Amino acid sequence: xxxxxxxxxxxxxxxxxxxxxxxxxxxxxxxxxxxxxxxxxxxxxxxxxxxxxxxxxxxxxxxxxxxxxxxxxxxxxxxxxxxxxxxxxxxxxxxxxxxxxxxxxxxxxxxxxxxxxxxxxxxxxxxxxxxxxxxxxxxxxxxxxxxxxxxxxxxxxxxxxxxxxxxxxxxxxxxxxxxxxxxxxxxxxxxxxxxxxxxxxxxxxxxxxxxxxxxxxxxxxxxxxxxxxxxxxxxxxxxxxxxxxxxxxxxxxxxxx
Amino acid sequence: xxxxxxxxxxxxxxxxxxxxxxxxxxxxxxxxxxxxxxxxxxxxxxxxxxxxxxxxxxxxxxxxxxxxxxxxxxxxxxxxxxxxxxxxxxxxxxxxxxxxxxxxxxxxxxxxxxxxxxxxxxxxxxxxxxxxxxxxxxxxxxxxxxxxxxxxxxxxxxxxxxxxxxxxxxxxxxxxxxxxxxxxxxxxxxxxxxxxxxxxxxxxxxxxxxxxxxxxxxxxxxxxxxxxxxxxxxxxxxxxxxxxxxxxxxxxxxxxxxxxxxxxxxxxxxxxxxxxxxxxxxxxxxxxxxxxxxxxxxxxxxxxxxxxxxxxxxxxxxxxxxxxxxxxxxxxxxxxxxxxxxxxxxx
Amino acid sequence: xxxxxxxxxxxxxxxxxxxxxxxxxxxxxxxxxxxxxxxxxxxxxxxxxxxxxxxxxxxxxxxxxxxxxxxxxxxxxxxxxxxxxxxxxxxxxxxxxxxxxxxxxxxxxxxxxxxxxxxxxxxxxxxxxxxxxxxxxxxxxxxxxxxxxxxxxxxxxxxxxxxxxxxxxxxxxxxxxxxxxxxxxxxxxxxxxxxxxxxxxx
Numbered sequence: 001x002x003x004x005x006x007x008x009x010x011x012x013x014x015x016x017x018x019x020x021x022x023x024x025x026x027x028x029x030x031x032x033x034x035x036x037x038x039x040x041x042x043x044x045x046x047x048x049x050x051x052x053x054x055x056x057x058x059x060x061x062x063x064x065x066x067x068x069x070x071x072x073x074x075x076x077x078x079x080x081x082x083x084x085x086x087x088x089x090x091x092x093x094x095x096x097x098x099x100x101x102x103x104x105x106x107x108x109x110x111x112x113x114x115x116x117x118x119x120x121x122x123x124x125x126x127x128x129x130x131x132x133x134x135x136x137x138x139x140x141x142x143x144x145x146x147x148x149x150x151x152x153x154x155x156x157x158x159x160x161x162x163x164x165x166x167x168x169x170x171x172x173x174x175x176x177x178x179x180x181x182x183x184x185x186x187x188x189x190x191x192x193x194x195x196x197x198x199x200x201x202x203x204x205x206x207x208x209x210x211x212x213x214x215x216x217x218x219x220x221x222x223x224x225x226x227x228x229x230x231x232x233x234x235x236x237x238x239x240x241x242x243x244x245x246x247x248x249x250x251x252x253x254x255x256x257x
Numbered sequence: 258x259x260x261x262x263x264x265x266x267x268x269x270x271x272x273x274x275x276x277x278x279x280x281x282x283x284x285x286x287x288x289x290x291x292x293x294x295x296x297x298x299x300x301x302x303x304x305x306x307x308x309x310x311x312x313x314x315x316x317x318x319x320x321x322x323x324x325x326x327x328x329x330x331x332x333x334x335x336x337x338x339x340x341x342x343x344x345x346x347x348x349x350x351x352x353x354x355x356x357x358x359x360x361x362x363x364x365x366x367x368x369x370x371x372x373x374x375x376x377x378x379x380x381x382x383x384x385x386x387x388x389x390x391x392x393x394x395x396x397x398x399x400x401x402x403x404x405x406x407x408x409x410x411x412x413x414x415x416x417x418x419x420x421x422x423x424x425x426x427x428x429x430x431x432x433x434x435x436x437x438x439x440x441x442x443x444x445x446x447x448x449x450x451x452x453x454x455x456x457x458x459x460x461x462x463x464x465x466x467x468x469x470x471x472x473x474x475x476x477x478x479x480x481x482x483x484x485x486x487x488x489x490x491x492x493x494x495x496x497x498x499x500x501x502x503x504x505x506x507x508x509x510x511x512x513x514x515x516x517x518x519x520x521x522x523x524x525x526x527x528x529x530x531x532x533x534x535x536x537x538x539x540x541x542x543x544x545x546x547x548x549x550x551x552x553x554x555x556x557x558x559x560x561x562x563x564x565x566x567x568x569x570x571x572x573x574x575x576x577x578x579x580x581x582x583x584x585x586x587x588x589x590x591x592x593x594x595x596x597x598x599x600x601x602x603x604x
Numbered sequence: 605x606x607x608x609x610x611x612x613x614x615x616x617x618x619x620x621x622x623x624x625x626x627x628x629x630x631x632x633x634x635x636x637x638x639x640x641x642x643x644x645x646x647x648x649x650x651x652x653x654x655x656x657x658x659x660x661x662x663x664x665x666x667x668x669x670x671x672x673x674x675x676x677x678x679x680x681x682x683x684x685x686x687x688x689x690x691x692x693x694x695x696x697x698x699x700x701x702x703x704x705x706x707x708x709x710x711x712x713x714x715x716x717x718x719x720x721x722x723x724x725x726x727x728x729x730x731x732x733x734x735x736x737x738x739x740x741x742x743x744x745x746x747x748x749x750x751x752x753x754x755x756x757x758x759x760x761x762x763x764x765x766x767x768x769x770x771x772x773x774x775x776x777x778x779x780x781x782x783x784x785x786x787x788x789x790x791x792x793x794x795x796x797x798x799x800x801x802x803x804x805x806x
Contacts, residue, residue: 049470053600069596073472081470087463101464104471104478114327121326121667127660148467158470169695180671277646283752284744286650287760293643294683297618304642312645315659320637323666328628 009057030182080154090134213247436560452486454536521587531603
């Protein structure tokens with residue numbers, strides 16, 4: 001069963017078409033969203049996060065069409081979202097900040113303190129829970145962002161470039177967390193880092209020019225790279241370039257992007 | 258590992274004591290360490306001995322933190338896991354109220370109905386005695402609440418409100434200006450409108466993108482912040498008005514209904530055109546209506562004209578009733594437009 | 605040396621505790637903690653002079669247990685806990701080092717999230733086997749502290765060469781060469797103590 005399904009999705013960003021007749025169905029697991037800059041990753045995540053409204057097409061989250069006002073609130077309670085540009089209140093402590101988002105997500109007040117503790121511990125910030133957000137390093141702020149996204153134990157978790165700013169070992173830990181989250185919920189992660197995909201994702205979706213260029217497991221993408229011999233240091237990187245080339249080959253229409 | 262079968266050796270009490278004290282030489286310590294990995298009995302004895310040393314305090318602190326970090330009960334797939342009766346060191350209720358200070362945001366009562374009562378979280382694992390962080394003074398709690406609820410309160414808006422109130426007072430008492438209250442009443446209804454515009458929306462709230470994806474980030478949040486804005490400026494400006502001599506101007510509280518009506522109208526209008534434009538239209542409209550006749554008047558008559566115009570806009574039961582009606586209409590329109598707040602408003 | 609208790613009284617209980625912890629049982633966690641945190645703390649303290657870091661690693665270890673207890677299989681709880689703690693300590697050291705000097709980029713592990721298990725050659729197995737009986741002690745006393753340190757990290761603590769290098773703050777190559785020398789010297793020392801058919805070098 002797919003917890004997340006889009007059909008004929010079209011999103012315009014200013015004058016360009018960010019997403020073009022996109023069809024996608026994702027179920028439980030960790031889904032890596034790869035693609036060059038401007039491929040439409042952020043546009044897709046923002047639509048799935050119910051923040052941006054699609055120009056046309058249908059978006060179903062957890063079985064509900066999110067066009068309806070009533071369904072939307074229910075879906076949002078089960079949603080976690082970390083935007084690429086993650087704003088925060090610098091004067092809040094980590095605990096206050098995550099609790100504030102829990103309040104926005106309508107987590108029952110009785111459960112908030114425990115949920116906050118847990119979310120903060122899961123991102124490895126338990127010892128900084130009472131530190132002001134402005135005193136934290138960039139990587140730690142990013143982890144606060146992840147904590148706020150998971151504080152309601154979401155069924156659908158959308159993370160836009162979550163590993164940006166994390167150092168290598170934090171990334172390793174974060175991938176561990178991703179794998180754990182992916183066992184029970186649908187996690188969509190947009191990333192530039194092939195190691196993230198290789199280590200944590202159960203499935204890869206490669207976007208290019210607002211369309212899907214490739215879908216498959218990380219292993220299949222590696223295999224494609226081995227066969228096609230595209231440039232790159234990592235098998236997945238080779239698979240990535242091979243898939244992009246294959247996608248761009250038939251029509252020169254999108255090759256410019 | 259084959260050496261498991263040969264389990265006749267156990268750590269002697271002397272070794273345990275010396276290891277706990279930290280003065281067991283290396284090779285003997287290694288033996289103990291390897292053994293303790295496999296022998297739970299010796300592990301307990303060594304641990305008990307270490308608890309008796311200076312490390313005991315640290316161990317207790319970490320213990321509390323570890324138990325505190327227990328997974329939330331809702332997540333556990335089997336929330337009613339078998340549990341030995343009486344095994345729990347302490348019921349969840351033993352957590353002092355101070356142990357979990359209500360975070361600023363979650364306490365915001367305005368605009369939020371009481372949360373759905375959940376069954377008592379009996380499974381929430383609680384440490385026997387969590388070190389309770391010092392309860393914050395109530396005043397700082399209130400400040401944080403306002404801070405969370407209304408970004409405007411912590412921005413340029415609050416000083417602006419204070420300046421308006423202070424300027425009116427000093428004009429009256431220091432400069433002997435008779436029209437101070439009229440001036441204050443002319444400006445006061447615009448203050449909530451400005452506060453609302455500065456409180457909600459992508460330009461005002463760094464967290465807006467995250468809030469936009471939450472169920473409570475729409476109208477509920479906008480209303481909460483409007484309430485925060487009103488909570489600050491209603492008492493402040495009304496009090497300032499009371500301190501000023503009337504000199505022909507309407508009563509100090511006369512601006513309240515227009516202020517409310519304009520704020521609600523701004524919010525309703527914002528659902529079409531965005532917060533800033535909406536505030537410009539309603540606030541600007543009010544100022545034009547009040548100040549336009551004054552602008553054409555010759556110098557000396559300014560104060561009188563302003564008071565006169567304000568009386569027309571504020572005085573009398575009929576006028577106030579009209580403002581009340583406008584507020585109700587705006588609220589009704591806002592309720593109708595509620596779905597527009599589901600997505601980010603126009604910038 | 606006297607045997608104080610029946611040997612198996614704890615191991616079965618430990619496994620049961622871990623199962624309960626996996627269910628989120630705080631009482632079980634408290635018991636597991638009381639049983640193991642003390643010796644873990646002592647052992648970490650012998651390997652790291654910074655008490656704050658030790659505290660952090662100990663806490664991290666048990667916080668990890670909350671979510672990893674379900675994945676525990678077979679191995680004794682004590683050994684499993686130490687594996688987590690040792691890795692946490694290595695990670696913490698590495699992070700600390702990077703903060704200290706904004707360092708040259710560290711190589712990414714080939715398989716992120718997975719740690720290669722330390723190769724344990726037969727000489728090391730012999731050391732391990734000997735450890736519980738104390739006869740290695742005398743032999744160890746004869747080798748230099750730097751070599752002992754490397755042996756402790758690779759043999760006793762079960763770290764890989766890379767992890768040992770990070771923990772001790774020396775290059776991998778040095779770990780390897782010291783381990784070789786330590787093994788040779790140890791074998792020599794052991795042979796001098798108890799001539800055995802296994803040790804051939806002396």
